[in-house]
Amino acid sequence: MSTTFNVWRYTALGAGIIYGAYHRYSLESSHAKKEYTKRWNHEEKLIQQAKDEYAKLKEPKTTTQSAPTSIISGSINWEDPNLDLGKALDSVLAQLD
Template structure:
């Protein structure tokens, strides 16, 4: 009889140990999954913020006129910042 009691104690001890390990392992898996989900959500929000910044920058950036050359010379005669003297000097430099 003593040996069957010892075997039963050993069985139930292994069962309880297995249950405790299972609960611990499941909680570590859940916390790992939650952490991964939080990191993915954070990365998604970062991408959205960067995209919004780029769109805002593109929206608020002054429009480049087609009449402005790389030298910054304004060739549009109707522009209030048009400088006739600078325009004539640039044309004189183009045609030697």
């Protein structure tokens, strides 16, 4: 074989090795970016779920008028300005039954 043919053959072999290494590096980096994005989105989803659950736990309880709370205690505060007289009388009648 001629010297020129050997030079071209080893040059092609070296170029192939270099291209293969570069191609593998680019595939690994794109895969790593996809995995990072997937993990990031999953963590964001978990954080949002945690925030929603926390908001459910910490949302202010809706308070009803004083008549139902006074029924529980057994007495009605007749001086309360938010007292619903109809509900208070209904609750007193319901307790009698």
